[in-house]
Amino acid sequence: MPPTGASNNDGGISASNMTKKKRENLGVALEIDGLEEKLSQCRRDLEAVTSRLYGAELSPEARKSLEKQKNSLINKASNYEKELKLLRRENRKNMLLSVAIFILLSLVYAYWTL
Numbered sequence: 001m002p003p004t005g006a007s008n009n010d011g012g013i014s015a016s017n018m019t020k021k022k023r024e025n026l027g028v029a030l031e032i033d034g035l036e037e038k039l040s041q042c043r044r045d046l047e048a049v050t051s052r053l054y055g056a057e058l059s060p061e062a063r064k065s066l067e068k069q070k071n072s073l074i075n076k077a078s079n080y081e082k083e084l085k086l087l088r089r090e091n092r093k094n095m096l097l098s099v100a101i102f103i104l105l106s107l108v109y110a111y112w113t114l
Contacts, residue, residue, distance in 0.1 A: 028091045032084065039080040046073040 053066045 028087055028094060032087050032091060035080055035084050035087065039077060039084065042073055042077045042080060046070065046077065049073060 049066055049070050053070060
């Protein structure tokens with residue numbers, strides 16, 4: 001039973017595989033934005049499950065189910081954080097490459113106009 005408001009739109013595909021497929025169609029910055037939103041939703045869902053877990057008297061089956069959901073959400077959040085780290089590193093490399101190309105073009109322009 002997914003928590004209220006849970007977003008489970010990954011269809012069993014890991015964040016890494018999903019991102020590799022999306023990378024062909026989206027820019028890195030858009031991927032980062034999307035992944036940050038998913039991570040935020042995952043954390044909200046985790047908070048809701050945790051509050052239900054410790055907020056009320058539960059049957060052993062319900063407690064076990066909520067513990068399983070909590071562990072699943074923790075793993076999902078961890079995967080999202082790892083993927084975000086990789087995407088941010090890639091974004092930094094792209095930015096540095098852009099700056100290097102800009103500087104190179106500026107130098108070439110300055111050389112040709114003198």
